[in-house]
Amino acid sequence: MTAILPASYRKYANWLLYGLGIVFLIAWLGPLVADKSGVQIAQRTISGLLLGGIYATIALGIVVINKASGVFNFAHGGMMMVSGFLFFSFFTEANIAPLGAFLLATATVVMVLGTASARNLLKPLYLLGGAVAVILLTIGMSIGGLELRWLHAMVGAICGTVLLGLVIERFTIRPLIGQPIFAAVMVTLALAEILVGLTNLLWGAQPRSLLIFSEPHPFLPGQLVRIQDPIRIQADFLGGSVLIDQPRLLAFVIALIAFGAFFALFRYTSIGLAMRATSENQQLAESVGLRVRVILAVTWGIAALLAGIAGVLYAGSTNSSTIDTNLHFIALRAFPAVLLGGLESITGALVGGLVLGLTEEWAKLLFTGDVAENLAPYVVLMIILVVRPQGLFGEKRIERI
Amino acid sequence: MSANIRPAGVFDTNYKQDMALNRTRSDRLLSWGGFGLLLLIPLLTAGGPLGLNIVPAYLVTTINTIAIFVIAAQGLNILVGYTGQISLGHAAFMATGAYAGALFARGFEMQLFGSSVPIGPMPFWLALPAAALLTGLVGLIFGLPSLRVKGFYLAMATLAAQFIIPWIIENPLKPLTNAPDALPSIPAPQLGPLVFASDAAIYYIIVPLAIVLMLAARNIIRSRTGRALISIRDNDLAAELLGINVFNYKLRAFFLSALYAGIAGALLAFDRNTLSIETFRLNTSIELLAMLVIGGAGFPLAPLFGVAFVKLVTNVVIPAIGPVFNSFLPTLLPFVDAIQIGSALPSLLFGLALLLFLIFEPRGLAYRWEILKIAWKIRPYSY
Numbered sequence: 001m002t003a004i005l006p007a008s009y010r011k012y013a014n015w016l017l018y019g020l021g022i023v024f025l026i027a028w029l030g031p032l033v034a035d036k037s038g039v040q041i042a043q044r045t046i047s048g049l050l051l052g053g054i055y056a057t058i059a060l061g062i063v064v065i066n067k068a069s070g071v072f073n074f075a076h077g078g079m080m081m082v083s084g085f086l087f088f089s090f091f092t093e094a095n096i097a098p099l100g101a102f103l104l105a106t107a108t109v110v111m112v113l114g115t116a117s118a119r120n121l122l123k124p125l126y127l128l129g130g131a132v133a134v135i136l137l138t139i140g141m142s143i144g145g146l147e148l149r150w151l152h153a154m155v156g157a158i159c160g161t162v163l164l165g166l167v168i169e170r171f172t173i174r175p176l177i178g179q180p181i182f183a184a185v186m187v188t189l190a191l192a193e194i195l196v197g198l199t200n201l202l203w204g205a206q207p208r209s210l211l212i213f214s215e216p217h218p219f220l221p222g223q224l225v226r227i228q229d230p231i232r233i234q235a236d237f238l239g240g241s242v243l244i245d246q247p248r249l250l251a252f253v254i255a256l257i258a259f260g261a262f263f264a265l266f267r268y269t270s271i272g273l274a275m276r277a278t279s280e281n282q283q284l285a286e287s288v289g290l291r292v293r294v295i296l297a298v299t300w301g302i303a304a305l306l307a308g309i310a311g312v313l314y315a316g317s318t319n320s321s322t323i324d325t326n327l328h329f330i331a332l333r334a335f336p337a338v339l340l341g342g343l344e345s346i347t348g349a350l351v352g353g354l355v356l357g358l359t360e361e362w363a364k365l366l367f368t369g370d371v372a373e374n375l376a377p378y379v380v381l382m383i384i385l386v387v388r389p390q391g392l393f394g395e396k397r398i399e400r401i
Numbered sequence: 402m403s404a405n406i407r408p409a410g411v412f413d414t415n416y417k418q419d420m421a422l423n424r425t426r427s428d429r430l431l432s433w434g435g436f437g438l439l440l441l442i443p444l445l446t447a448g449g450p451l452g453l454n455i456v457p458a459y460l461v462t463t464i465n466t467i468a469i470f471v472i473a474a475q476g477l478n479i480l481v482g483y484t485g486q487i488s489l490g491h492a493a494f495m496a497t498g499a500y501a502g503a504l505f506a507r508g509f510e511m512q513l514f515g516s517s518v519p520i521g522p523m524p525f526w527l528a529l530p531a532a533a534l535l536t537g538l539v540g541l542i543f544g545l546p547s548l549r550v551k552g553f554y555l556a557m558a559t560l561a562a563q564f565i566i567p568w569i570i571e572n573p574l575k576p577l578t579n580a581p582d583a584l585p586s587i588p589a590p591q592l593g594p595l596v597f598a599s600d601a602a603i604y605y606i607i608v609p610l611a612i613v614l615m616l617a618a619r620n621i622i623r624s625r626t627g628r629a630l631i632s633i634r635d636n637d638l639a640a641e642l643l644g645i646n647v648f649n650y651k652l653r654a655f656f657l658s659a660l661y662a663g664i665a666g667a668l669l670a671f672d673r674n675t676l677s678i679e680t681f682r683l684n685t686s687i688e689l690l691a692m693l694v695i696g697g698a699g700f701p702l703a704p705l706f707g708v709a710f711v712k713l714v715t716n717v718v719i720p721a722i723g724p725v726f727n728s729f730l731p732t733l734l735p736f737v738d739a740i741q742i743g744s745a746l747p748s749l750l751f752g753l754a755l756l757l758f759l760i761f762e763p764r765g766l767a768y769r770w771e772i773l774k775i776a777w778k779i780r781p782y783s784y
Contacts, residue, residue: 072553175760181552182487183759186694189687190755197749204741332560332683339557375568378561382546385558389550 018387032366039240044361046244052357053252054314057259058334059341059349061306064262066343067279068299071173074188076307077331078195079168083161083308084315084323085203088210090156091149096142101156105137108159111166115297157308165304169297192328199325207322210315213247226321251317258309262302263346275299279344307331333360333373336381342394351392356380408778422619439464439608443601462600463716467708468611469668474692474704475618476661481690482698483622484654485634486547486555490562491689494659495666496681497539500570500578502532502667503587503676509577525590525597525671533663539566540659547651551637563683570678584676600672607668614661619701621657630654634699691755697765706766714754719746 033041058076065073073079090096109130113121120126140155172187217223230243266272278285278295286292314330315323337356341348356377363376390396413419423429442464445455477491508522523531546558571580578584589598590606597603621627629650632640641647670676688711696707723746727739758765 172756172760179763182481182485182698183763185487185553185556186690187756187759189690190752190759193687193748193752194756195752197745197747197752200745201737201741201749204738205744335557335560339554370568371572374564378564381557381561382565385546385550385554385561389554 029366036365037240038238039235039242040365042235042238042242044365045358046242047248048358048361049354050245050248050252050357051360052337052354053255053259054310054317054353055334055337055356056350056353057255057306057310057313058331059337059353060259060262060346061303061310062331062334062338063341063343063346063349064266064299064306065303066338068275069173069296071184071188072343073303074185075168075191075195076303076334077328078192078199079161079164079304079307080311080314080331081199081323081325081327082164082195083157083304084210084311084327085199085208086160087153087157087308087312088208088315088323089203090141091153091210091212092208093152094146096152096156098138098142101141102134102138104156104159104163105134105141108137108163108166109133111163111170112301115166115170116291116294157312158305161304161308162301165300165302166297168304169300173300174293174296196325196328205325207320207324209321210312210323211321212312212316213250213321245317247317247321251313255310255313258306259350262306265302266346271295271298333377336377336384339381339384339389339391342391344395345391345393348391348393420623422616436612440605443604446601458600461604463712465600465604465607465672467712468607469665469672470689470692470708470712471704472611472614472668473662473665474689474696474708475615476658476665477689477693478698478701478704479618479621479630479661480654480658481693482700482703483627483634484630484651485637486551486651486654487553487690488559488658489556489683489686489690490543490559490566491658491662492681492683492685493563493566494536494540494662495669495685496567496570496678497659498532498536498663498666499670499676499681500574500580500584500666501535501663502528503584503670504577505531506588506671507586522588525588526592529664529667529671532667533660536663536666537656537660540655540662541652544652544655544659547655548648560683563686567678567681578676578678580678582677585674587670587674587676589674590671597671603672607672610664610668614664615701615705618661622701626650626653688751691751693765694755694763695758695765697767700765700767700771702770703765703767706770710754710766711751714750715747719750722746 058080061079062073062076065071065076110121113126113130121130137155137159141152141159144151168191172191173184176183176187211224211226213227214224215227217225227246230245231249233242233244235242266275274285274290274295275298277288277290278292278299282292285295311323311327315321315327334353334356337352338349339352340355341350341352359376359380360373363371364373384391407413408425411425413424418424423432442456443461444451445453446458446461447454473491473495476494477488480486480488480491505521505523505528506525508520510517510519512518521528543559543562547555550558567580570578574580589596590603591597595602597606622631629640629645630653632643632645633647633650633654637647666681669680692707692711693703694707695710696703696705723743726742726746730737730742731739762769
């Protein structure tokens with residue numbers, strides 16, 4: 001790069017440019033904003049925050065993997081989709097086949113026990129514990145009918161999702177440790193492709209209704225319908241009332257609880273400490289006695305869980321409450337959130353997610369057409385990359401030759 | 402790698418011989434003979450002037466598609482394989498070239514400061530370079546973030562390009578492009594009395610152009626620019642210390658890459674006669690990257706192998722094994738529908754092939770081909 005100006009002046013030139021950019025933005029968007037009423041803006045802000053909670057959960061899953069193993073997971077959307085469909089299957093199926101449940105439980109337990117070393121599977125203690133776990137999981141997945149469907153869905157989806165994360169880590173990420181970044185990007189792209197194919201194969205492409213936030217149908221007995229009445233908040237000083245959609249609010253609350261739980265896991269538990277150590281330096285972590293392989297596997301399992309939670313919540317809280325293969329594009333839209341917050345920052349994931357949700361909803365308010373969904377996140381992405389590539393809370397990379 | 406290995410008894414005595422692509426008489430014979438055979442293919446189809454029915458007509462169409470994608474993948478190869486910058490937005494550059502070429506050839510009116518300026522209709526021979534140049538400039542714009550970011554972050558910037566460019570084509574430019582509906586009736590190329598309307602006719606534009614562009618890419622890589630690009634890929638800091646203007650050369654790589662993509666896109670438009678934006682979505686970008694990985698990024702012949710492999714799998718293997726899966730999979734797994742298998746197989750097999758290549762043959766088919774060539778040249782000795 002040729003220096004046009006001396007370094008000290010370049011800093012001021014940058015500030016000047018940013019200042020001009022902000023002035024331009026205000027001059028452009030100001031009149032558009034002034035057109036809208038206060039209620040509209042408040043309404044969009046609230047829905048943006050509610051959507052942002054889910055984006056934050058997606059972003060957290062991506063950040064966790066990126067921190068621990070240095071792989072940016074393009075397959076996160078695929079994982080969201082597969083676990084969402086697993087949840088759907090266990091949630092809506094009245095009679096779960098015990099054999100299928102048994103096979104799923106066995107596969108999960110084998111993968112979990114064999115994480116450190118396949119030889120562990122032969123130890124009597126592991127065998128006993130594994131057998132008990134398989135029996136418990138099978139029972140949890142398959143007893144009872146539709147009354148226990150929440151239990152089925154939780155146990156089944158958690159089993160399948162953890163299995164998915166562990167299988168991906170074991171068979172595709174682990175063989176490629178030490179390869180250049182291009183290989184890592186391509187592997188997750190290939191995985192995304194495979195997961196889309198798998199979903200198409202097992203569940204088909206047509207949308208399925210996933211009524212997790214439901215109430216009894218007002219006219220048809222025995223039928224369920226998405227919760228319809230929004231919470232109405234009277235806001236006279238804005239000149240009207242703001243509506244809050246109940247399913248979206250519930251999804252937001254659950255997403256935040258999940259976010260908080262995993263944040264606490266990273267911050268306050270010993271496994272979280274081990275994960276943070278591993279993300280700092282894998283060799284050092286190994287040399288102080290941490291089992292890096294196990295930790296990486298656990299990270300992928302956790303990320304898959306987060307993907308599953310986000311997938312189910314997003315699919316369940318949209319206006320149609322359906323799940324289909326378009327779900328994996330939602331993760332693409334959350335990428336700007338990850339970059340905005342910083343690739344290594346958990347707080348950044350939360351802030352980035354909320355800001356992105358707000359951006360999308362405000363863009364819906366200010367512009368017509370599909371600008372909001374298809375363009376706004378990527379314009380934000382370009383701006384971040386040019387202005388502050390490491391994100392708000394990310395670490396600036398220092399390079400050594 | 403193979404450039405240094407000659408058959409026994411063949412020695413270079415001057416610089417010209419050392420740099421020649423075709424060094425021996427058999428090299429020359431093979432390359433010109435192969436070129437001649439390629440040009441013969443459309444003549445042997447049922448619709449050809451000789452009236453022979455030796456070669457099935459779909460082969461010509463397939464070779465056209467392969468040649469177009471080889472051009473696009475070669476552009477990506479310059480950027481990814483030689484310069485080491487990941488691009489997830491190559492299909493968007495193809496879209497730019499395709500729509501620019503089609504619109505230049507159809508002619509349109511541009512609103513400029515209140516007055517409408519008619520542009521075109523241009524002949525194909527002007528529309529193609531114009532579209533390529535325009536795409537190159539668009540590539541420069543989206544290469545600008547490479548000033549500040551690299552590696553994975555740059556991949557994200559190009560991902561943004563992949564969403565922004567089709568959006569621009571679909572929304573502000575909708576009166577011109579008719580997207581997301583198809584843009585119909587793109588005029589066929591003409592040269593004097595000759596009209597290149599049929600697949601077999603446009604073959605004689607696409608295939609020689611693809612070969613020329615492959616050779617051009619190969620020679621660019623052997624030039625000062627190419628060596629600078631490779632040094633940036635290997636270590637950009639070291640390259641900068643050697644006095645290479647990294648940003649300048651990265652922009653050159655982006656320009657060249659987008660130029661190739663623009664040519665490929667424009668050719669695709671003229672080959673198909675209609676255009677749909679759905680051809681240029683993210684999955685096409687991923688497919689191009691996958692072609693490069695399978696072919697072996699960083700080898701001059703990689704696009705050929707990669708594109709041929711992927712197109713072979715999607716056009717030949719999947720139709721062949723689809724019925725087999727249809728017959729036994731629904732009985733094996735009762736919840737699988739026969740309809741779902743058809744839609745699932747392409748992405749499943751494609752992802753699986755890419756994954757297996759990444760894990761077991763990360764250097765790709767072109768690397769195998771080089772090893773094979775060396776083994777053949779130094780036979781009967783094994784090293």
